[in-house]
């Protein structure tokens with residue numbers, strides 16, 4: 001116990017002396033959550049669009065207004081030829097081109113129907129998807145509007161309501177605010193990133209400075225060394241969590257449905273699992289450079305596999321199951337569950353158990369693998 | 376007789392390379408022992424095996440009666456080790472370093488504080504106790520490392536080139552400390568490149584290419600130099616050496632020292648000796664040169 005407290009005290013002193021790293025550890029997560037939170041928005045609005053309106057009628061203007069009213073399209077260019085639209089798309093000046101034929105108004109009037117062509121730059125599939133959906137929706141609602149108007153003119157009424165009424169109720173995030181979904185995931189990603197990186201360097205740094213050799217000739221036990229390297233950083237992890245949650249609440253207005261206490265409690269498991277993983281890397285790598293590269297080669301795929309950005313359900317089976325090997329997959333369920341859905345501990349048992357098992361495994365492997373010898 | 380260190384054919388290979396080749400020695404408890412040898416001769420490797428930091432690939436050994444293969448954790452509680460590299464925390468103060476190591480040896484608070492005060496006084500670092508270790512110069516750092524290594528009152532001290540990078544005054548101070556520990560009954564094993572430091576030891580082992588080539592007290596070692604040593608003063612010792620070689624004399628045992636040429640001969644003084652030639656008492660350096668040359672000659676013989 002004396003040995004462990006001595007080690008923890010030493011780590012805290014070193015942490016406190018390294019002011020710059022300390023500042024980075026607190027400020028960097030804040031910047032990351034702000035930048036990612038604002039930048040990641042799968043709901044792509046205000047796409048620059050060029051319009052080639054050959055009809056120049058009241059009807060065509062109505063259609064364009066309906067499109068811009070959705071806020072998904074910003075008409076930035078009134079093209080005067082098809083070629084101009086092609087050029088603009090090619091150059092990237094606009095992301096969509098809207099072509100209204102000369103007989104647009106006439107077609108609507110005489111009941112033959114009209115065609116509007118919307119060309120979308122699909123290199124960015126997320127942006128393209130929302131542009132297409134919007135255009136389709138606007139098209140459908142416009143044509144229904146016209147249809148109803150015509151039927152009424154013909155004396156047929158009572159068709160304003162559809163025959164089939166599917167009512168969709170989006171729970172937990174009714175306004176589809178991307179940030180609500182993204183920010184808790186970001187907290188998880190940022191936490192695991194900094195936690196893995198700090199401990200992955202912890203032992204290598206002592207090895208490179210020659211202090212590990214000195215530690216090895218003392219009666220210090222491997223498990224004491226590992227615990228001593230983890231406990232101080234749990235405190236650091238909680239500091240980061242607090243900064244991140246404050247930003248989530250105050251900047252992004254993420255609603256906290258569940259118990260903040262439970263979130264803190266369970267985040268401790270995730271922090272410890274990440275720190276343990278970092279230690280494992282630290283025991284494997286020989287130089288700090290190797291440690292950093294190893295950490296990133298673990299973090300990047302694990303974030304992708306976890307379902308932070310892309311739903312795991314969409315992944316091929318193999319990758320879906322691969323996601324079960326990384327702790328962040330389970331923690332995402334915990335943090336999103338508690339923050340957005342108000343999940344309780346009973347509902348999160350499987351995740352809690354897996355994280356505990358994960359900690360037990362990485363810690364025992366790190367402790368068993370650590371030999372108090374130089375070779 | 377109480378034995379501090381005993382090794383038998385202790386060997387350490389790194390791949391195909393043999394760093395320590397069959398080291399056998401017995402050191403009684405008490406006294407100061409020196410491992411003397413050129414760079415890469417295997418001194419640090421040998422000391423690390425004794426400290427339990429490296430496993431031998433052959434042979435056996437015991438430290439303080441404990442087996443180095445199976446009881447290294449027991450050994451670690453009873454030895455103090457200062458490595459060749461500076462291995463304290465430079466971002467911690469002198470006091471914090473001592474406090475940390477005191478904790479690692481499970482010294483309780485009050486006892487620890489007392490021992491730290493003593494160690495600070497002994498190493499003359501009391502005035503510097505709140506200075507970051509990074510701010511200490513070479514000699515001071517080594518004293519701090521020694522202070523950290525003796526807090527738990529080890530029975531054996533292993534000092535690997537503890538005085539490298541220290542100025543003569545700091546080295547003198549350091550050796551004063553070593554004598555104090557030895558006088559208090561601690562066995563001290565030092566490795567060094569410095570011949571004058573080796574003279575301070577009670578017993579020396581010359582190590583070359585991982586093997587002991589001589590092992591005795593400094594006096595006996597010096598007396599073991601065969602033949603007699605002559606010093607020929609000359610304003611131009613280089614010219615003299617080249618001239619004599621050109622005349623066909625065997626100058627293989629001759630070397631320049633300052634403004635004179637040293638020649639070792641077995642039997643009569645060299646024929647070419649001039650007026651000022653003196654017979655001199657051999658120093659450790661002369662023996663060292665002799666042993667290294669002998670070993671080298673043996674190796675080159677087909």
Ligand SMILES: Nc1ncnc2c1ncn2[C@@H]1O[C@H](COP(=O)(O)OP(=O)(O)OP(=O)(O)O)[C@@H](O)[C@H]1O
Nearest residue numbers: 389392394412413414415416417418419420421459
């Ligand atoms: N871990 C290792 N892997 C490979 N070779 C090693 C290792 N450690 C030491 N050696 C080699 O073993 C030889 C002996 O090294 P050692 O450090 O024991 O010598 P030394 O006598 O202490 O030298 P110095 O006076 O320079 O400190 C050297 O040639 C060194 O390169």
Ligand SMILES: [Mg+2]
Nearest residue numbers: 418419459536
């Ligand atoms: Mg050495």
